[in-house]
Structure formats: structure tokens, C-alpha cells
Amino acid sequence: MKGGDVLQMQDLARRLSEAEATIEALLSGQIDAVVDAGSSTPILLSNAQAALRESEERLRHERDRAQRYLDTATVMLIALDPDGRIMLANRFACAVLGWTEPELLGRDWFETCLAPRLREQVRVRFGELLRGDVSIAENAVVTRGGEERIVEWRSTLNRDDSGRVIGTLSSGTDVTDRSHAADAVQAAEERMRFALEAAKVGIWEMDCLTGVIAWSPILEAQYGLAEGAFDGTFASFSALIHPEDRESVLQTIDRSMKSGADFSVLHRALWACGTVRWLNGSGRTLLGPLGEPLRAVGISIDVTERHTLEEQYRQAQKMEAVGRLASGVAHDFNNLLTVILGFTEFVSADAARGSQDASDLAEIIKAAQSASGLTRQLLAFSRQQVLHAAPLDVNVLMTEMTGMLGRLIGEHIEVTLTLSPRLCLALADRGQLEQVVMNLVVNARDAMPDGGRLTIETKDVILEASSSHPEAIVPGAYVLLTIGDTGTGMDEETQRRIFEPFFTTKEIGKGTGLGLSTTYGIVRQSKGYIWVDSEPGCGTTFNIYLPCPAANETGAVVEPAAVAAPARRASETVLLVEDEPGVRQLAKRILDKAGYRVLEAANGEDAERIFAQYAQRIDLVVTDVVMPGCGGPELLSRLQVSAPELRVLYMSGYTEPSAVHAAGIGRGLPFVQKPFTAAEFAQQVRDALDR
Amino acid sequence: MTDVRMVLRLYIAGRAPNSVRAIANATAICHEHFAACHTLEIVDLLEDPRRALADGIIVTPTLLKLSPLPVQRVIGNLNDTDRVLMTLANE
Numbered sequence: 001m002k003g004g005d006v007l008q009m010q011d012l013a014r015r016l017s018e019a020e021a022t023i024e025a026l027l028s029g030q031i032d033a034v035v036d037a038g039s040s041t042p043i044l045l046s047n048a049q050a051a052l053r054e055s056e057e058r059l060r061h062e063r064d065r066a067q068r069y070l071d072t073a074t075v076m077l078i079a080l081d082p083d084g085r086i087m088l089a090n091r092f093a094c095a096v097l098g099w100t101e102p103e104l105l106g107r108d109w110f111e112t113c114l115a116p117r118l119r120e121q122v123r124v125r126f127g128e129l130l131r132g133d134v135s136i137a138e139n140a141v142v143t144r145g146g147e148e149r150i151v152e153w154r155s156t157l158n159r160d161d162s163g164r165v166i167g168t169l170s171s172g173t174d175v176t177d178r179s180h181a182a183d184a185v186q187a188a189e190e191r192m193r194f195a196l197e198a199a200k201v202g203i204w205e206m207d208c209l210t211g212v213i214a215w216s217p218i219l220e221a222q223y224g225l226a227e228g229a230f231d232g233t234f235a236s237f238s239a240l241i242h243p244e245d246r247e248s249v250l251q252t253i254d255r256s257m258k259s260g261a262d263f264s265v266l267h268r269a270l271w272a273c274g275t276v277r278w279l280n281g282s283g284r285t286l287l288g289p290l291g292e293p294l295r296a297v298g299i300s301i302d303v304t305e306r307h308t309l310e311e312q313y314r315q316a317q318k319m320e321a322v323g324r325l326a327s328g329v330a331h332d333f334n335n336l337l338t339v340i341l342g343f344t345e346f347v348s349a350d351a352a353r354g355s356q357d358a359s360d361l362a363e364i365i366k367a368a369q370s371a372s373g374l375t376r377q378l379l380a381f382s383r384q385q386v387l388h389a390a391p392l393d394v395n396v397l398m399t400e401m402t403g404m405l406g407r408l409i410g411e412h413i414e415v416t417l418t419l420s421p422r423l424c425l426a427l428a429d430r431g432q433l434e435q436v437v438m439n440l441v442v443n444a445r446d447a448m449p450d451g452g453r454l455t456i457e458t459k460d461v462i463l464e465a466s467s468s469h470p471e472a473i474v475p476g477a478y479v480l481l482t483i484g485d486t487g488t489g490m491d492e493e494t495q496r497r498i499f500e501p502f503f504t505t506k507e508i509g510k511g512t513g514l515g516l517s518t519t520y521g522i523v524r525q526s527k528g529y530i531w532v533d534s535e536p537g538c539g540t541t542f543n544i545y546l547p548c549p550a551a552n553e554t555g556a557v558v559e560p561a562a563v564a565a566p567a568r569r570a571s572e573t574v575l576l577v578e579d580e581p582g583v584r585q586l587a588k589r590i591l592d593k594a595g596y597r598v599l600e601a602a603n604g605e606d607a608e609r610i611f612a613q614y615a616q617r618i619d620l621v622v623t624d625v626v627m628p629g630c631g632g633p634e635l636l637s638r639l640q641v642s643a644p645e646l647r648v649l650y651m652s653g654y655t656e657p658s659a660v661h662a663a664g665i666g667r668g669l670p671f672v673q674k675p676f677t678a679a680e681f682a683q684q685v686r687d688a689l690d691r
Numbered sequence: 692m693t694d695v696r697m698v699l700r701l702y703i704a705g706r707a708p709n710s711v712r713a714i715a716n717a718t719a720i721c722h723e724h725f726a727a728c729h730t731l732e733i734v735d736l737l738e739d740p741r742r743a744l745a746d747g748i749i750v751t752p753t754l755l756k757l758s759p760l761p762v763q764r765v766i767g768n769l770n771d772t773d774r775v776l777m778t779l780a781n782e
Contacts, residue, residue, distance in 0.1 A: 030767035
């Protein structure tokens with residue numbers, strides 16, 4: 001063969017070999033495309049085309065899915081590179097931040113989307129995240145419009161195929177509204193806590209399964225414990241309840257635990273130091289599905305002050321009621337005593353001097369006078385007697401009384417008198433104030449059988465109105481008279497009752513039980529106050545506040561009673577008005593003996609009729625103050641319509657304040673207090689006529 | 692042979708499976724056997740069909756050895772490394 005032929009043969013063999021290889025490759029599925037020489041375009045083989053299409057679709061599908069996920073996600077998705085530049089921001093993130101994706105990409109996250117105050121702090125945390133610390137964080141982002149939104153971020157690290165960290169991927173939830181709601185709840189809780197603290201309401205909660213009780217600091221304070229001192233056990237709670245209230249409190253709680261009913265219980269807390277406080281507790285038990293107690297919650301309020309005021313108010317009401325009763329009895333009793341004393345005196349005057357009759361009658365008079373003293377005390381307590389209050393120097397009175405007081409209390413008691421050198425005058429009835437001092441000093445003596453010290457002090461004070469005191473205090477200047485002893489003292493129960501009439505701690509026969517109630521009545525009627533301060537073993541102090549007279553009252557000095565004029569034969573005509581026949585008969589007898597002409601009337605209507613008939617001849621009307629129908633003052637005002645100059649003498653064993661005020665009695669008008677002696681009565685009638 | 696620069700051209704059709712396979716195989720063979728002394732050009736028929744006509748390519752994948760001469764072709768996905776090497780060495 002020629003060389004060219006050889007080359008041709010070699011080329012042919014190569015091409016054949018290529019063709020074989022091509023066919024083989026085609027058969028074994030290794031060919032993707034065949035080139036169409038005519039159109040010069042490659043024709044993809046069907047399997048190859050399908051595979052190609054499938055792979056392209058898969059790619060597109062994955063890309064679409066990823067994009068869809070990014071776009072529809074309702075969380076913010078932000079990818080940052082290690083320098084903090086934004087590599088990805090989904091649609092939601094863009095919407096929250098107010099930027100488009102192209103605007104955000106490549107920008108510095110910290111500079112673009114964080115408030116300046118937060119940048120450094122968040123950058124530090126970003127560094128920690130890049131070092132691999134798992135990160136959940138909450139911080140505010142700033143939108144393009146400048147608004148701050150609170151976002152809770154969950155971040156992970158982005159790594160390439162070799163595991164190198166190429167940035168972070170963070171998903172963020174906008175929790176601004178939730179955060180605001182949480183703020184609102186917190187604010188409401190704070191308001192509630194403030195209100196409870198301001199109202200001093202203690203709170204407790206008990207887990208019924210573990211028995212653990214939690215107390216608020218206020219509740220601990222209500223039981224006299226320091227903050228955090230309560231150990232949370234029921235036994236400790238139980239021990240803090242006053243022993244006398246413990247059983248009822250525990251029973252009440254136990255019933256609530258069984259029934260689930262709300263409970264409310266007033267009880268005392270006994271502090272470690274012995275202080276007793278009144279607490280009003282309310283609670284509720286929350287039951288489980290089987291009726292078993294799960295949890296109990298409740299509140300507690302210290303009502304000690306209120307409770308004390310209520311007690312004092314009840315006491316004051318009781319005193320008032322007893323006072324009314326006492327004065328009613330005293331009135332009737334005084335009428336009887338007036339009759340007994342008066343007629344006994346008549347008989348006595350006729351009895352032979354030194355005879356057994358005279359001696360017996362003297363005993364009757366003594367007993368009646370003693371009874372009269374008792375009714376005076378009752379009237380003093382019930383503030384129904386007539387006081388002759390006048391400006392009085394309490395220092396002078398005390399100094400004058402010292403000698404008498406020394407004899408009264410004996411040498412085993414030291415008396416200390418501390419008198420303020422400059423003391424206002426006090427408006428008081430001198431005799432009654434003496435009675436007050438005597439009563440208190442005698443009580444002090446009896447409280448110090450083994451000796452001690454009695455202190456009497458005076459000073460000026462200003463009292464201010466106080467809503468916490470059961471007695472409505474009239475603010476103003478007062479003279480404070482303090483009488484204190486170092487004796488046995490009194491417990492609270494005794495202090496509460498000392499001013500009650502017939503309450504006595506003394507042995508039977510040693511005290512009437514009227515001393516302090518009389519004292520109380522006198523002081524109160526003088527528009528003053530008496531308060532006691534005492535503790536068992538620490539003595540007792542009485543503080544008496546006597547009002548200082550207003551400037552325009554200081555000049556009104558009551559003249560001492562004129563010395564009785566010698567008896568002379570009277571000739572005037574007296575209209576005697578008295579509903580009680582015994583008293584009327586007695587008064588008529590006294591007036592008859594003194595020489596008066598007496599016209600008698602049993603009531604106001606009788607008196608008017610008689611007066612109409614004898615008006616010209618009547619010189620004086622002597623009338624009882626309180627009578628059925630028309631009373632004394634009303635009668636007088638009727639009679640004075642036709643006789644304005646008509647003179648009057650009132651008599652009463654019972655001076656009702658309203659009647660006294662209406663008639664101006666006690667402010668200078670003639671008045672005779674029953675029971676009276678014949679001489680007293682005659683003198684008062686004479687005085688009234690001579691005015 | 693390693694002294695001579697190996698110039699290769701691989702015709703493929705897009706991301707079709709045998710084409711992808713062929714690229715991976717050709718790259719691996721070059722790295723392993725011709726090291727620094729080779730040129731591997733990859734031509735996608737879907738993008739540049741005219742070049743296939745110039746080289747007389749009728750199917751893909753086809754590996755074309757342009758240098759050293761003579762020009763040789765290997766048809767298919769180049770899975771059979773020994774056969775590829777034998778063809779390329781055939782002078």
C-alpha cells in the first residue's frame with residue numbers, strides 16, 4: 001500500500017474506532033447530546049433532556065421554596081457577615097424596618113437599625129455570638145421612621161461547607177405590643193401593691209398541699225414580726241394569735257378549708273412583747289376538682305384604733321344611759337327626801353330638847369341628809385345638777401387644799417405640788433372641783449397602802465381637735481390639772497370601767513362606786529375632759545382639762561352668798577306651783593310659818609287660772625321646774641305677758657338641761673335645789689322677793 | 692510525556708448528568724496525571740454550538756486531545772480512567 005493509503009487507512013480506522021466508541025457510549029447511556037450538523041444545534045437526548053429538566057426544576061423549586069419561606073415568614077430574618085453587614089433581610093424584616101431589601105443589603109446593621117445608646121452593647125453581644133455562644137436576646141430596633149420596636153432575637157451561626165463561620169442568621173419576633181402589655185400588667189401590679197401598702201393591708205397565701213404560708217412584710221408587722229421573720233408554718237401563725245381567740249380563728253379557717261366558703265374573722269394578735277392588736281382577716285380557699293383545698297389567699301387589716309374607738313363609744317353610750325336612769329331616780333328620790341327632811345324638822349322643832357324623840361329625829365335627819373348627798377352625787381355624774389362655774393385660780397385652790405389633803409392621806413405618802421407659776425384662770429365650780437380633787441386623792445391614797453408619792457401638777461395647755469378621740473374635743477386653751485400616784489395601777493379592763501357608776505375595786509362597804517363617776521360628771525359638765533393613764537404596777541395618773549374662760553367671761557365673778565338676814569315676819573303673797581303633793585304641802589307649811597300668804601297650784605294650768613284671779617296681789621311665784629304639761633319656765637313666760645315684773649323662784653330635784661337653759665337658771669336666776677331645809681327654802685324665798 | 696504540555700478540550704451539554712460527570716472525571720484525571728502541565732478547556736454546546744462543528748464533534752460529552760498530536764477523542768462520561776489514559780497516550 002502506498003503511504004497515502006496507509007494514512008487514509010489509519011484515519012479510517014480511527015474514525016471507525018471513534019464511531020464504535022460513540023455507539024458504545026450511546027448504548028451505555030453516556031451521551032447527553034448529538035450535534036445536528038445541518039442546523040448546527042445540539043439535540044439533547046430525551047433521557048438527558050428529562051434529567052436536565054428535572055434537575056433544573058428541582059433547583060428552581062428549591063430556590064422558590066426558600067424565597068417563599070423568606071417572603072411569607074412572619075418573623076424577621078436577618079443574616080449578617082462577621083463584620084455586621086447585612087447579607088439578607090426577608091420581606092417581613094424589611095416591612096418592620098421600613099427599608100427595601102436592596103437598600104439594606106451591605107449596610108452596617110448596628111449603625112442602620114439600632115439606637116445609638118444600644119449599639120455598643122449589642123455589638124459586644126454579636127461578638128459573643130460569633131464565638132459560638134447560643135444567643136436569645138431582646139432589644140429595641142429603630143425603623144427608618146425613627147420608631148423603636150422591641151424585637152426578641154434567636155440567632156444561630158452561618159457556616160460554609162468547611163465549617164468556617166461566615167456570619168449569623170437571626171430570626172426576630174416583634175414583641176413591642178406584648179412588651180407593652182407586660183408593662184401594663186406590671187404597672188397595675190405596682191399600683192395594687194402601692195394601694196395595699198398605703199392602706200396597710202397585709203397579704204397572705206397558703207399552699208394547702210405543702211402547708212407553706214407566705215406573708216407580706218405588712219402582715220408580719222401586724223403580728224409584731226420583723227420583715228422576713230415569719231417562718232411560713234401554720235404552727236407559728238397559730239402561736240401568734242391571742243390564746244383567747246385562737247380556737248375560734250382556727251375553727252373558722254378549718255370550715256373554709258372544707259367548704260371553700262370565704263371567711264372573715266376579727267381576732268387579736270399577741271406580740272412577743274405582750275402588745276395586743278386587733279386584726280380583721282378575710283380569706284378564700286380555692287378547692288380542687290375533688291373538693292380538696294389547693295390554695296388559700298387572704299388579707300388582714302389592723303383595726304385596733306377603730307376597735308378601741310368603738311369600745312369607747314359603746315362605753316360612752318352606756319354612761320349616758322346610766323346617767324339618765326340615775327337622774328330620773330334622783331329626781332323622785334329628792335322629792336321624797338325633801339318631804340322627809342322638812343316634816344322631820346317641824347316635828348323636831350316641837351320635840352323637847354334632850355328627849356329620846358329629839359335624838360331619834362336627829363338620826364332621821366342625818367340619814368336623810370346622807371341620802372341627799374348620794375343623790376347629789378348621782379346628779380353630778382349624770383351632769384344634771386346646777387353648777388356655779390366661775391373663773392377660778394386652780395393654783396390657789398390647790399394650795400388651800402394642801403393642808404386638808406395632808407391630813408386625809410397620812411404621813412406615809414409624800415405629796416409633791418408642782419404648780420405652774422403663770423396659770424390661766426379656769427372656768428369651774430369651786431366646790432365641785434374640790435370634790436373632784438378629794439375623790440382622786442382618796443383613790444390615790446387607797447392605791448398606795450404601803451406609801452408612795454402623790455404628785456399634783458398644774459399647767460396651761462392648748463387642746464386641738466382630734467378625730468381619733470371618741471369625745472369631740474373643743475379646741476382651745478385649758479388648764480391641765482394632773483393628779484398622779486405611784487400605786488398599784490389598773491389594767492385596761494378596769495380603766496375602761498372606772499367612770500361607771502357603782503363600779504368599784506374597793507371592798508364592799510368601803511366605796512360607793514360613785515366617786516369617779518361623780519368626778520367624771522363634774523368635769524364633763526364643766527366642759528372639761530378627764531383622761532386616765534395607768535398600767536398595773538406603774539401607778540395611775542388622772543389628767544383633768546378645765547376650759548379657760550373666753551376673754552369676755554373673765555370679769556363675771558360670782559359674789560359669795562350674802563349672810564342670811566335676820567328672820568322677820570313676812571307679809572307678801574306667794575303663788576306656789578308644785579305637782580308633788582308632799583313637797584307642796586311642806587313648802588306651804590314653811591311659807592305659812594314665815595308669815596306669807598300662800599296660793600297653791602298643782603300644775604301650770606291651775607297656776608294660770610289662780611294668777612288671772614289674783615294677779616294684783618301676787619308678789620312671787622315659786623314653781624317646780626319640771627311638771628307634767630306646762631313646766632316652770634313656760635308658765636313664767638305666760639304669766640309675764642301680763643306682769644312683766646313678776647318675780648320667780650325655781651325649785652327642782654332634777655334640772656333638765658333644756659329647761660335650765662330656757663329659763664337662764666344657773667346664770668343668776670333664783671333657784672333652790674331639792675331637797676332643802678326649811679331655813680334654806682325660807683331664805684331663798686326672801687332673797688327672791690328682795691332682789 | 693509529562694514534560695509535554697497536554698492540551699485538552701471537553702465538549703459538554705449544559706448540566707446534563709453525563710456532562711457533569713465528565714467534567715469531574717476530566718478535572719480529576721488532569722490533576723492526578725498531568726499535574727501542572729496541562730490545559731483543560733470546557734466547551735458547553737448549549738452556549739457555543741458552532742465550536743462543535745469546527746472540531747467535528749457529533750456527541751457530548753467528547754474529550755478532545757489537541758496536543759501533543761495526533762488529535763485523539765474520548766467519547767462518554769470518562770468513568771473508565773484507564774481507557775481515557777490509554778487513548779490520550781496513543782501516538
